[in-house]
Structures are given as structure tokens and as C-alpha cells.
Amino acid sequence: MSKQTKQPPLNAGRRTLIKAALAAGALSALGGLKPLWAAAKKKVTMGFIYVGSRDDYGYNQAHYEGKSALAKLDWVKAVDQENVPETIDVQKVMESMINLDGAQVIFPTSFGYFDPHILKIAPKYPKVMFLHCGGLWDASKHPKNVGSYFGYIDEPVYVAGVVAGHMSKTGKLGFIAAMAIPQVLRNINSFTLGARSVNPKITTTVVFTGGWALPVKEAEAANTLIDQGVDVLTCHVDSPKVVVETAEKRGIYSCGYHTDNSMLAPKGFLTGSQWNWGKVYQDYAEMISAGTKIPNLVRGGFKEGIVKSSPYGKAVGDKARKQADEVRGKFMNGSMVVYKGPLKDNTGRSVIAAGKEHPQTDIWLESMDWLVEGVVGSTKG
Amino acid sequence: MIRTLEPLLIPVAALAFSLLLFAVFVAAAGADAIGVFESMYRGAFGTWFSWQNTLGGAAPLMLTALCTALPARIGLIVIGAEGAVVVGGVSAALTGLALQGASPSLAIPAMALAAMTAGGVWIGLAGALRHYRGVNETISSLLLNYIAIAVMSFLVFGMLRDPATLNKPSTYPIGEAFMLSPLGDTSIHGGFMLGIGACILLWLLMRHTPFGFAVDIAGGNMRAARLVGLPVGRLVVITCLLAGAAAGLAGMVEVAAVHGRANTSLNAGYGYQGILVAFLARHNPLAIIPVAILFGGISASNGLLQRDHELPDATGLVLQGIIFIVILVSEAWYGRLNELLGTKRPTA
């Protein structure tokens, strides 16, 4: 089937741009080796499933950009499908990619795809690998052909918190979050801890919107937080566009999320936290092609190149840059521990005892259900 | 002669015309129209695998379509199936959790009954408000959707949350024992037979019982129905109860055949698609079965359109919109086929 001969899609212009931008990155990442290897590679077909729109300027786009980076590898065929709900639909899509497109590996990228959907389909196709973004693979419970990968995105979020701590004059930060789930709570906590490492009096006010894509509510949350004196905003929703643009319009600082948001706020953008899925997906493609065993659990942060910080905005002062660079250096050499005792949550309960440390790789952190001291907000809906 | 064939000829002609319009649309968007149809056929009906996807996709649609079709027979336009699915699903999950340890042959019917009751009360409320307070049922059932979703989120993120469901908050699982098993060795879940059963049962009720006859009279002319002494209020409320029960059952199927627990995935748009299916089937419960299968096919093939032709996912939505519009226009053709074909029509 020659899918390449089809007419260009409506949004060819933009996609070509993204591809060109990614191609530059992919080439530098792979270095000079790639052209020599390419000819001998075994063909690999990979299927990607997104819960939202490919171009949402956020979570799904980050994955889509990762998938698009594979276009550089001519021995990889990557198919994808967007806006797949977390219902039986995703089961059908996975099976359809396997049966009709011949996919050898499936990347269902939304949290809700894992249980029950992947767990139900995977045993039926033992030769296909199901790699889920964010899920917790457990050797004792889950099939062998299932795996999960995720990035410690809270590392750049912590760094953004450090920058925010330096830049905030009011000492009030704002965080607009979709819902109170561990991945979101960890980002809120890391952002706050980063800021409080600069100024222990800083607080972060959280507004939960209740959904991943509610632009009007996000704008309303941004405005009301700014009215309350917040002067640095960040968020964890599907698309940060509305939050970052609203912050810019109101003349305060903002930190981006998921993708590079700097062009959305030329004046007030500080830094942001970005995924680098292109690298992850290329690594997987290499492993499958070479026939090496795929690890069931892949995690990584700055050091592994799975996450990165957006370039500093021009508003960021030297002191902030210096400290943020230092912290990032510590993440890179593995000496940085964000979650260490004594640590209290915002109800005064001790969550980590004095002397205890939970390094980034600690799975315990992935079931976080508390907000750290200094956060105004509650995990109870 | 032609008149008796109308119920078959007109929908088929309308469907063919919609597909033609859709072909023009995708061609204008730069895709290969023939190839698009090939992919749609392959994804929906081309193989046994596609058929299973299609039939599985049709299951919830049959039940949610009944939620619009039944009230329409008595002259009400209800668009609240989405909310009824949600309350049905949550009630089923709660019942399943409360009956942990009981025998599945008791628990599964109990879950279905709970879901049907909850859904029935939900839509019955819209019907009762309409009849006894004059509240517009279209708007009230729409508002009830939003309310159901908000209440479910509140419960699932709060007091009903299984703390082990980390990033996708859900209730505790009802357990493997209480799950509906798929049909034979296919991947089609048990909801399919429930859907077919409900459509046939309600068709019998509407076509072959005094109740159904009374509903049709009231739907034709509410005042005449009152004059001949029909209990119109009761008819309205009971029809809405049955409608809501069907949609509630769809919620139970989602929980017991797919998710194993209640969570926000219950709110997946089946209720809204059911409205379309109901109108396309002209509110005839039996006709809902093939129409739901057709729509199951459209959604099953939507993925291939994205992957083979790089069309956006909204393509399926555009196709549904076109079909709906053409079907509505085709309503005006009934009784006029003779005219259109040149034969004289008896003066009405």
C-alpha cells in the first residue's frame, strides 16, 4: 500500500514546517552514523494513538512531533490516529492498526488507555509490543508484551519553579490544572518546591478546571488568579496556549508546558517544560529493528534526554538563569533530589520523614495524592 | 405499490445521495474519493474483523437511539441519552460493588435493573416536567446531561474513587465475575444482544399492544387523545421511563462489558450519536438495528480514513451531518414518490 502517493493534507504547510524543524534535531541527535545503517535496517511499523487533536499545542502535539521525527528513518512506517476516546474505540483502533496496518508496536499515549483497554488487547497479540505513556507496568500483574515509558517532566517544572521564584515580586504563583491526579500533583509540588527553594515564603494557588481542554474555564482561572495578585502563571492542561497568552495579555510572567510556548508570550515568557518524545520513539524503533528485548519500564529526565527546558525568555535575569542552570546541572549528574524529608503537605501532615529521600526514579512518587506545604488548593474535588 | 416500498426506497436513496455529497466534499478537500470509500468499506465491513468492530460499535447506539425514538413517537424530542448513560453506568457500578461476593446470575441482572431504573427516572423526570409543568423536554434533557456528567465527576473524583486508579480516577472495579462475556469466540461484547433484544421488545410493545397504539394516537394528536380519554400524562411518563431505561442499560453495558468500573469514559458521545440513529430510523425501534450497525461501521472505519488518507477525525462528523440533513429533507418525499414518478396521487 503506497500511502505516500496520496494528496497532501489540508495542513501540509504547517506539518512540513514541523517536520523540517524536527529533522534538524533528529539529525543532530543521531549523528553521522545513520545514513550508513539505514539500508540494512529491518522494516518497522509503529502505531500511535492520541486522545486529542494532533495539533493541540500541547500533550498530543508533543507525541505527534515525536512520531513525525520518525519520518527521517526510511525503514520506519508510522501510522497515527487522533481524538480516540478512552472507550472500546481505542481497543478497536489498536486491533485495527495491528490487523490492517501490520503494526508491530503500538503507542497508546493517553493515561486512560492502559486499564482496561491495553490490558485486554495485549494478551491477544503476544507478538505485538504495547508501550503505554505514563502507565505503571507491574511484572507481577501485567502481560510481558506491555511496557510503559514516561519522562520526569517535573524536573524542568522544578527548574521553572526556581526561575519563577526569582522573578515573582508578589510571592504568589498560579497553577492551572486539569484534575487532581498524581502526574499533575507532582508537577504542582515540584513547581512550588522549586520556587520555595529560592524564597520559602512563596505560595502557589491552584485552580482545577475539571477537564483537559476547557479554554474558557482556563482563561477565567488565569484572570481570577491574576486578580488575586499572582504574577507568574503556569499550567498542566492539554494545551497551554490560552493560559500563556492570557498571562501575556495581562502583563505577567508565564512558564510553558508540553511544547515550546515562547512565541506565545514574547514579553513575559520565562521558561517551560517540554517533552522530547522524538528521541524515545527513535530509540524504540532501533531496538525493534535490531530485535533487542524491549525494556518494560522506561523512565528518564534531563539526563536521559526525555525532557528539556524551553530556552529562557528575555525577561529572565542573570541570577535566576545562574541558579536554574545549576539545578539543571544537578539533575544531569543525578545529585538532585526534589522529594526529601522533612516534608509536610499543605494540611500540616508530614509526608516524608526527616532524613528520608525519594529520588526521581522512586515509583512511590507516581502515586502522589497530596499537595506540598505552600500550595493553596485541595486534592478533593 | 410504490407507496408500500417507500419506507425502504427513500432511506436508501437518501443514503446514496448523502454518500455522493460526501464524495464531493472529500474530493474538494483533496482526497481520493474512491479510495476513501474503499477504506470505509474495508474498515467497516471488509473482513470479519471489521464486522466485529462494527457490530460492537453498534451495541450502545441501539440502546441510546431508543432513548430518542420512543419519546418521539409521543411527540417529544428528548436529547438526554448521554446523561442517562452516565447515571445508568454509575448505578450499575455501585450495585456491582454492593453485591461483591454474590452470584453473577443475581448480580448482573441487578446491575442491569439498577441502571435501567436510574436512566428511566432521569428521562422520566424530563417527561414528567414536560407534562405536568410544561417544561420543554429538549432543553431539560440537555441540561440533565450536563448535570449528570458533573455529578459523576464529583463522585468519581471524590467519595467513590478507588485510590489505586492513579491517573484515570474511577470507582473500584466490579470484578471479572460480573463482566458480560463476549459472544462466542468473537470480540463482540454482550451488549450487542441486549441492544437487539431491547429493539425487538420495544418494537413489539409499540406495534402490537394497546399501549403502543395509545402512544401513537397521543403522538399524532395530543388533544384528540385526551378527548377519547387516554391517560396522556401517564403515557408520556411511561414512554420516557422506557426510553431512559434503554439508555441506562447502555451505561451498564459500558461498565460491565468494557470498562469494569465507572469513570468519565461513560461520557463518550454515544447519547448524541443515538439521536442521529433514531431520526435516521424514523423512530422505528426495529429499523434502529440496521441503522445502528451502519453508524457502527462509520465510526469503525473513521480510523482508516485518518491513517490511509490523512483526513482529520472530523471527517466522520461531517459525514454524519450530511446524512442527517439529507434524511430530514427526504422526509418530504414520503407520499410524493408517485408524483415524482409521474403517477397520479389520489387527492388527500
Add this chain to the structure above:
Amino acid sequence: MSDEWSAIAGVLIAVLGGAIRVGTPFLFVSLGECLTERSGRINLGLEGTLVMGAMTGYGVSYLSGSAWLGVLAAGGAGVMLGWLHALLCQQRRVNDIAVGIALMIFGTGLAFFLGKPLIQPSAPRLPALSLGAWSDNPAVRAALEINALFLIGALLAVALWWFFRYTRWGLYVRTVGESADAARALGLDVDRVRMLSTMAGGFLAGVGGSFLSLYYPGSWSEGLSSGQGLMAVALVIFARWNPIHCFFASLLFGGAAALGPALQSVGVTWGYYLFNAAPYVLTLLIMIATSSSTRVLAGMPGQLSSGK
């Protein structure tokens, strides 16, 4: 003590600002729906019109560089969908609510389909008028950063009220809406009046959509409308088909939507899912309280299928 007062004041200001910001699309769609319903038809498809208007407005603003041209184009898209609605409703045995649902699906699908390439780019947005310059409180100033469309909408509400009450054309619309037979007896072309009313209503709904994409929240995405177009239909019933009431009802709905985030921002964190449902519960309760099965709703056009 003073902390609590400032928190309450903060919530109130946020709700006021939110009422204006979130309420403006409601205002336009409800005025459009009000006009259509006064002519005797209900157009449930304004949700699709709103989304289509948002996409068109953003696209035209992006391509032409003029946000106001985008607003006009959004209105134009609304006119087209309104025309389609009226045309379909003129067919025999075609129910206006069903047509509305069909156009809601079609309009939304078309907008998503054509809008894919518009999610990324930044289009010129509508400017704001700073009516709060007199205050030195930044929150008050922000609440009174008002878009011209809101003021236009407010004037339009008054104008529409005056139109219904004092103009010959207003009388035509009302007559057609009250009784098609009476209107025909007077020599009015019922279909034509309804078509013009639905097209004008579509124009307003399209403009309401452009407010979403070009001012607040101010970008195009598929999640932009969370049912504002549908809510506006409920809002018209709530406002008893009176344009002036539509204005206040829109502010109320906007304020209700702003309440949840505002409470969280001052530390009231309980039950935000339930607060999100507040506008819906409120509408339902008011509909129940003010409806009656024995008499026709005060102000309801006699030909409206929604009330029979």
C-alpha cells in the same frame, strides 16, 4: 477579618469581570435565537453556528490581518447556516428541532475539519477598551477591560427590544411567530419572514463565535465551545423571549461560569465539579419554577413547537 472581606470582594470582582467576558458569546447567541424564536422557529443548530463562526472568524482574521473582517466573516458563515436551517424547515413534515440537531453536527464537523490548520497560527485579535482606567485597583481595571463587541451586544439588545415593539418589521416577525395563519391572512410571506429572521439570528450567533476565538479566550481550538450555543437556547426560554432579559441572563450565566475558578483562587476548594454545573442547575430550576402546564408561557411565541 479584612482578609475575608478582601477575598469576598475578589470573588465578586472576578465574577463581575467573568460575567462580561464569558457572558458576551451567550449574549450574541441568545439575541440571535430570540429573533429566530420570535418568528416561530427554534434553531438548536446555533451551537454549530457558534463553532463555525469561531473557526471562520479566526481563519479570516489570520488570512486578512483584520480581526474585524473576521467578525464579519463569522457572521457571514452564520447567515449561511441560518439560511440552510430555514430552507430545510420549509420542507413538509420537517421538524425544526431535528434540523437544528443536524446542523449542530454538520457545523461542528465542518468547523473541526476546516479548522485543523488554524490551531497553531496566531491571528490578530480584537482590541479591548479600558473602561476601568479611573480605578487604581488592578482587579477592577482588568474586570473592566471590555471588548467593543460587548457594548455592541448591549446596544443590540435594546435595539432588538425596540425593533419588536415599535417597528413594522418587528410586528411582522411577531405576527408570524404568534400565528402563521393570521400572518398569511394579512398577506405576509411567512416562510420569507422566518428565513430572514433565522439568517439574522445565524449572523449574531456567528459573531458570538468570533468573540470566543478572537477575544476571549482568544484562540481557535476544538474544545473552544463547551456547549455555549446550546445553553443560549435554554437562556432564551429563561429570558422569556425578551431581548433585554437576554442581556441580564447572559451576564448571570457568564458570572455563574466564573464562580468556580474564582472561589478556588481564594482558597475555597470544595466541590468545583458541582460549581461547574451551577448554570445548568440554575436554568433547570428557573424553568421549572416559571413554567406551567395550564397556561402558555408568558411571552412565548404561539407557533413555537418547543412550548406546545
